[in-house]
Amino acid sequence: MMPARGRPVLLKTDRFELRSATPADASDRWLGWAKDPAIMGPLNMPVHAMRREELAAHIANVDNFMRYLVGIFEKAGGTQIGFFMIDVEPTHRYAIFNVAIGEKGWWGKGVVNEARAALLDHFFETRGIEKAIGLPLARNFPALFNYKAQGWRHEGTLRGQCLSATDGSRLDQYQFGMLRKDWRRLRAKGGPS
Amino acid sequence: MSDLADAKKLLAEAIHADAATVPDGARIGGFERWDSLAHLRLILALEEIIGRRLDPDEAVEIESLQDVAALLTRPNAPR
Numbered sequence: 001m002m003p004a005r006g007r008p009v010l011l012k013t014d015r016f017e018l019r020s021a022t023p024a025d026a027s028d029r030w031l032g033w034a035k036d037p038a039i040m041g042p043l044n045m046p047v048h049a050m051r052r053e054e055l056a057a058h059i060a061n062v063d064n065f066m067r068y069l070v071g072i073f074e075k076a077g078g079t080q081i082g083f084f085m086i087d088v089e090p091t092h093r094y095a096i097f098n099v100a101i102g103e104k105g106w107w108g109k110g111v112v113n114e115a116r117a118a119l120l121d122h123f124f125e126t127r128g129i130e131k132a133i134g135l136p137l138a139r140n141f142p143a144l145f146n147y148k149a150q151g152w153r154h155e156g157t158l159r160g161q162c163l164s165a166t167d168g169s170r171l172d173q174y175q176f177g178m179l180r181k182d183w184r185r186l187r188a189k190g191g192p193s
Numbered sequence: 194m195s196d197l198a199d200a201k202k203l204l205a206e207a208i209h210a211d212a213a214t215v216p217d218g219a220r221i222g223g224f225e226r227w228d229s230l231a232h233l234r235l236i237l238a239l240e241e242i243i244g245r246r247l248d249p250d251e252a253v254e255i256e257s258l259q260d261v262a263a264l265l266t267r268p269n270a271p272r
Contacts, residue, residue: 138252141229
């Protein structure tokens, strides 16, 4: 049985449009990211020469209820530069956020936190989520920076939590968390962006 | 040169700027030029200087220039 399908996401920030990906978004650009070790490595994902139909099928399987695949598109020009994958645990009302910025020209330009702030607002205020979780690899220093800059709390270091997709070694991960009440408090104080 | 000055030099190199532009109170989220890529460069440079990889619990505690200086002061002592 197909899972229930929820409402797609459609949000705008100063520089980006965030919307649930559709199979039509399965582009050569996106396929290129899946083949790039510099993009997949920090996510501990194997590089993968995927066909367009496979990516389209993967996108089509996302239900916008338990799992969201949200593309990040430049407002000016509409080019996709990355995506969030968000997994929801409805019983406990938390969501695990993953993100990849595929277009390297946007690295270090605050894309993740600008987009994630809008997603946190949206998931906390309209989708009943009460806690957001991030699980970056401990050596993913740009991700570490972003969580700290956005005010997430380091909740733990998960030693040897997962196997490396490239060499099979055990990798450390962090768990960062953001409670809805803490996010609202940060927003009320005027930050973070 | 003090450890704070050394830390400032490291951060300046990471942001591709002169050390004079780095405030003593520079911290993540409070100094715009300290972005995610600069943070990557900073940590890798720091590891090169102290001659070892940072323990994850050390890396996650780096939030300010003072934290970088503290690691330079005690390079072999995980906090």
